[in-house]
Amino acid sequence: MHPSDTAGPGGTASAATSTDHAIDASGITKDYGKGDVLHGIDYRVPTGTVSALLGPNGAGKTTLIEILEGHRGRTSGRLSVLGLDPGDRRDFARLRTRMSVVLQQTVLEPGLSVRDILRRHASYHPDPVGLDEILDQVDLTAKRSALVKSLSGGQLRRLDLALALTGRPELLFLDEPTTGLDPVSRRRIRALVSGLRDSGTTVVLTSHDLAEVQELADRVDVIRDGAFLATGTPDELVRSSSAFTVVEFADPGVAADRLPDGANLVNGRVRIHTDDQDTVVRDVQAWAEREKATISGLTIVPPTLDDAYLAMLDAGAQKTTSGKAE
Numbered sequence: 001m002h003p004s005d006t007a008g009p010g011g012t013a014s015a016a017t018s019t020d021h022a023i024d025a026s027g028i029t030k031d032y033g034k035g036d037v038l039h040g041i042d043y044r045v046p047t048g049t050v051s052a053l054l055g056p057n058g059a060g061k062t063t064l065i066e067i068l069e070g071h072r073g074r075t076s077g078r079l080s081v082l083g084l085d086p087g088d089r090r091d092f093a094r095l096r097t098r099m100s101v102v103l104q105q106t107v108l109e110p111g112l113s114v115r116d117i118l119r120r121h122a123s124y125h126p127d128p129v130g131l132d133e134i135l136d137q138v139d140l141t142a143k144r145s146a147l148v149k150s151l152s153g154g155q156l157r158r159l160d161l162a163l164a165l166t167g168r169p170e171l172l173f174l175d176e177p178t179t180g181l182d183p184v185s186r187r188r189i190r191a192l193v194s195g196l197r198d199s200g201t202t203v204v205l206t207s208h209d210l211a212e213v214q215e216l217a218d219r220v221d222v223i224r225d226g227a228f229l230a231t232g233t234p235d236e237l238v239r240s241s242s243a244f245t246v247v248e249f250a251d252p253g254v255a256a257d258r259l260p261d262g263a264n265l266v267n268g269r270v271r272i273h274t275d276d277q278d279t280v281v282r283d284v285q286a287w288a289e290r291e292k293a294t295i296s297g298l299t300i301v302p303p304t305l306d307d308a309y310l311a312m313l314d315a316g317a318q319k320t321t322s323g324k325a326e
């Protein structure tokens with residue numbers, strides 16, 4: 001889509017030049033006509049990093065990403081993407097050669113071969129990645145002569161990615177890049193994204209696969225109801241969340257009322273949730289000595305980004321609920 005709806009205050013804001021941040025947005029609002037769905041978003045993405053944008057359905061992710069891509073106008077706020085303003089028609093045209101977008105679904109001509117579609121796309125760019133190299137990167141070498149209409153869903157997604165990478169974009173927007181891919185392709189695409197970042201490409205990722213986000217993202221922004229709830233590295237978000245570490249060991253066969261404080265028996269294992277694993281492990285050892293119980297198969301599983309994200313949304317929901325009640 002061309003930025004036909006980019007008129008408005010956003011379209012006239014001047015773009016600051018910024019080399020250390022591929023994206024530098026402040027005070028972005030969006031009103032589709034029924035009130036703001038983005039409430040003054042400040043969003044900065046350092047150059048050469050992978051940033052993930054997370055949030056529940058309707059949070060405003062697509063709206064924000066489309067504004068950053070120049071496919072949607074903002075109501076107000078300042079925005080610089082690669083030093084240009086995507087809301088400005090001329091800047092948008094310049095940005096198109098420097099950034100790429102991989103959507104979940106793209107319509108490609110079904111009667112063209114993979115090779116022909118990639119060659120044609122390469123002709124739009126001054127310094128395209130070579131055909132063999134790009135096919136290898138997305139693992140489609142064996143399909144170079146296949147027609148688009150004969151490709152599987154996963155192969156189409158990889159072709160989309162190849163098209164996006166052909167022009168060596170400085171900034172890449174990826175929407176659920178590995179959804180629908182088999183585990184081997186998924187691993188390969190993740191390695192490809194890491195490699196892009198290592199070579200200086202900035203990647204903005206939206207994904208509901210939080211294990212993938214935890215593996216790939218240098219930073220994560222969580223948006224809810226049009227405002228950021230949290231920002232940080234995956235580790236920072238996990239550490240600052242109220243999600244628990246789980247300490248577990250095999251059921252030593254003691255009576256339920258003699259288990260350690262706060263412990264539950266789950267599927268033949270004693271399970272304790274804690275935010276202080278060292279104390280729990282010490283307490284469990286002391287308990288075992290007292291009870292003459294044998295501890296075996298002890299595991300300590302720290303919270304994941306998935307756990308932290310759910311705890312964060314839960315806490316946000318509780319805040320909203322208590323706010324309404326007051």
Ligand SMILES: Nc1ncnc2c1ncn2[C@@H]1O[C@H](COP(=O)(O)OP(=O)(O)OP(=O)(O)O)[C@@H](O)[C@H]1O
Nearest residue numbers: 032033037038055056057058059060061062063064
């Ligand atoms: N074209 C539109 N016209 C009017 N309202 C819209 C339009 N697009 C989105 N909205 C509203 O803006 C809000 C944010 O929607 P948006 O699609 O940005 O959320 P999202 O986080 O991408 O959600 P999802 O994960 O479901 O795709 C929602 O309340 C939605 O109903």
